[in-house]
Amino acid sequence: MGLSHDEVAKVALLARLRLDPAELEMFTGQLNSIVEFVTQLQELDTKDVEPLAHGVEVRNVFRDDVRGPALSNEAALSNAPKRNAESFLVPAVLE
Amino acid sequence: MDLTRASACEWLTQLNSGKVTSEELVGGYLKRAEALQRLNTFVHLDHDAVLAQARSIDAKRKVGEPVGPLAGLPVAVKDVLCVEGVPTTCGSRMLKNFRPPYDATVIARLKAAGAVLFGMTNMDEFAMGSSTENSSYGPTRNPWDETRIPGGSSGGAAVAIAADLAPLSLGSDTGGSIRQPASLCGVVGLKPTYGRVSRYGLIAYASSLDQVGPFAHSLADAALVLQHIAGRDPRDATSVDRPVPDYAATLDTPPESLRIGLVREHRGEGLDPEVASALDEAVRVYEKAGATIKEVSLPHSKYGVPAYYVVASAECSSNLARYDGTIYGHRAEDFSAKYPIEEDLPPLIRMMMASRAEGFGAEVKRRIMLGTFALSAGYADQYYNHALKVRRLIRNDFDTAFKEVDVLLGPTSPTPAFKLGERTADPLAMYLSDIYTITANLAGIPGLSIPGGLTRGGLPIGLQFLAPAFAEETLLRTARVFERATDWHTRRPTLAG
Numbered sequence: 001m002g003l004s005h006d007e008v009a010k011v012a013l014l015a016r017l018r019l020d021p022a023e024l025e026m027f028t029g030q031l032n033s034i035v036e037f038v039t040q041l042q043e044l045d046t047k048d049v050e051p052l053a054h055g056v057e058v059r060n061v062f063r064d065d066v067r068g069p070a071l072s073n074e075a076a077l078s079n080a081p082k083r084n085a086e087s088f089l090v091p092a093v094l095e
Numbered sequence: 096m097d098l099t100r101a102s103a104c105e106w107l108t109q110l111n112s113g114k115v116t117s118e119e120l121v122g123g124y125l126k127r128a129e130a131l132q133r134l135n136t137f138v139h140l141d142h143d144a145v146l147a148q149a150r151s152i153d154a155k156r157k158v159g160e161p162v163g164p165l166a167g168l169p170v171a172v173k174d175v176l177c178v179e180g181v182p183t184t185c186g187s188r189m190l191k192n193f194r195p196p197y198d199a200t201v202i203a204r205l206k207a208a209g210a211v212l213f214g215m216t217n218m219d220e221f222a223m224g225s226s227t228e229n230s231s232y233g234p235t236r237n238p239w240d241e242t243r244i245p246g247g248s249s250g251g252a253a254v255a256i257a258a259d260l261a262p263l264s265l266g267s268d269t270g271g272s273i274r275q276p277a278s279l280c281g282v283v284g285l286k287p288t289y290g291r292v293s294r295y296g297l298i299a300y301a302s303s304l305d306q307v308g309p310f311a312h313s314l315a316d317a318a319l320v321l322q323h324i325a326g327r328d329p330r331d332a333t334s335v336d337r338p339v340p341d342y343a344a345t346l347d348t349p350p351e352s353l354r355i356g357l358v359r360e361h362r363g364e365g366l367d368p369e370v371a372s373a374l375d376e377a378v379r380v381y382e383k384a385g386a387t388i389k390e391v392s393l394p395h396s397k398y399g400v401p402a403y404y405v406v407a408s409a410e411c412s413s414n415l416a417r418y419d420g421t422i423y424g425h426r427a428e429d430f431s432a433k434y435p436i437e438e439d440l441p442p443l444i445r446m447m448m449a450s451r452a453e454g455f456g457a458e459v460k461r462r463i464m465l466g467t468f469a470l471s472a473g474y475a476d477q478y479y480n481h482a483l484k485v486r487r488l489i490r491n492d493f494d495t496a497f498k499e500v501d502v503l504l505g506p507t508s509p510t511p512a513f514k515l516g517e518r519t520a521d522p523l524a525m526y527l528s529d530i531y532t533i534t535a536n537l538a539g540i541p542g543l544s545i546p547g548g549l550t551r552g553g554l555p556i557g558l559q560f561l562a563p564a565f566a567e568e569t570l571l572r573t574a575r576v577f578e579r580a581t582d583w584h585t586r587r588p589t590l591a592g
Contacts, residue, residue: 015467018452038401041485051483054303055539056290056564061332075196079423090421091442
């Protein structure tokens with residue numbers, strides 16, 4: 001299978017990446033080679049194989065629901081690209 | 096003070112006996128780092144902060160206050176581990192101004208042990224790459240040949256050791272990012288078992304594969320670091336609650352059982368003949384030491400790289416979604432609609448798209464898109480879920496092999512260091528640099544690279560050892576048999592400076 005420019009543009013939108021026309025061209029070619037390369041995985045019959053999500057399988061880990069130390073507001077805001085005294089500022093979400 | 100001779104363990108003895116102060120030691124390394132700036136090893140090295148840490152340790156020692164087990168030893172840190180208040184940027188424009196509000200657990204442990212944090216080292220952006228060329232700070236150079244790459248993604252951390260800019264460093268390994276640069280720079284690099292070392296504060300690339308580990312000149316030095324960073328951390332639910340053995344104490348005791356497996360599939364096409372003969376030589380060393388050598392097969396090896404690129408990219412597309420210009424990281428100044436596709440999008444979405452486009456480099460974008468595609472509706476079963484099943488087959492291969500042998504021995508990288516720029520235009524050629532290292536991450540097992548020779552042209556060759564999960568002790572003790580019988584780990588590049 002091949003990925004068209006339109007499909008790559010759609011993936012870029014899903015991934016929240018703006019691509020300029022030259023990048024779209026370059027990534028379409030490269031993603032097609034990579035997808036073609038990974039398609040060799042299809043040669044394997046995995047019908048009765050359980051997926052493995054972690055190399056070392058761990059079960060759910062529980063802890064007591066107690067409050068630990070937390071970041072202060074100021075520390076949490078300290079890396080904000082745009083902020084006021086108490087909040088992160090973003091472009092308006094609602095018109 | 097000859098910084099190119101002593102090991103971390105020896106420095107520690109000298110620090111403890113008062114023969115040298117931490118200030119003198121770090122002063123020597125700072126001077127050397129200054130003289131060798133052209134290697135582009137550090138992305139951030141604050142001389143005053145380094146000296147202040149050293150002086151504080153010296154003052155405690157002087158008055159007999161208790162100091163930690165690594166007190167006064169400089170440790171360089173890959174730019175991927177959060178250090179409170181210190182720029183931690185993952186080699187990315189996206190995090191150029193990021194100063195973490197907390198320490199990674201491994202950093203907190205180093206601090207508690209009295210180590211001096213000695214700068215942040217260069218890396219491929221977000222740990223994605225095999226050459227350290229994908230860094231927004233430009234590439235790091237290999238001290239053995241400055242026209243060549245140091246490997247990656249932890250290239251700076253490997254060069255810090257190889258060029259004697261620090262006696263110890265920390266890196267991270269998702270598909271070979273500690274072992275491959277260790278191999279190409281002629282140093283020791285250890286990727287512990289998944290879950291052995293906490294990932295809290297390690298900026299995530301692929302969470303089911305990432306693991307923190309040390310670089311050093313010798314196994315004893317690497318064991319010293321592992322000792323102090325390993326162990327359960329309540330802040331990382333995947334860190335495993337198992338006792339941490341005293342790695343240093345047992346290092347010099349040869350393993351009771353020395354059954355070494357040679358992987359048939361790791362001797363295939365693409366293996367450089369000089370790397371192959373270094374491996375043959377290593378086999379002779381082990382035979383002489385009384386080892387049983389056996390050929391074993393990992394039949395699904397060739398699927399390691401493709402399975403990795405599906406799994407790692409899928410995880411990265413999710414992990415890196417957090418960099419959207421809202422809470423921290425780069426935000427684009429101008430996010431007005433630029434292309435027709437953006438005209439109907441709300442400003443917030445355009446802000447995210449423009450910020451990510453400006454903040455990320457090409458390799459990161461490529462992997463985010465590959466992962467987004469592999470997880471997207473209609474393709475997830477075919478790509479992502481299928482790759483997870485192949486991952487199981489790869490793990491089963493190792494389980495079978497480790498029924499017959501204790502350790503697998505092979506080359507770390509199919510070739511010595513390649514030239515800067517040689518593989519940047521061809522992502523697939525770059526991905527194949529990790530062909531021998533990548534399956535250990537998929538299986539979760541520990542892997543180690545140690546210096547195993549030099550090519551006729553004077554480039555380091557690394558030997559890789561792999562062992563079952565949590566068998567770091569076996570790994571280190573087995574490799575120590577070779578280290579003791581050879582002197583490759585004492586070789587140093589000739590550096591004008």
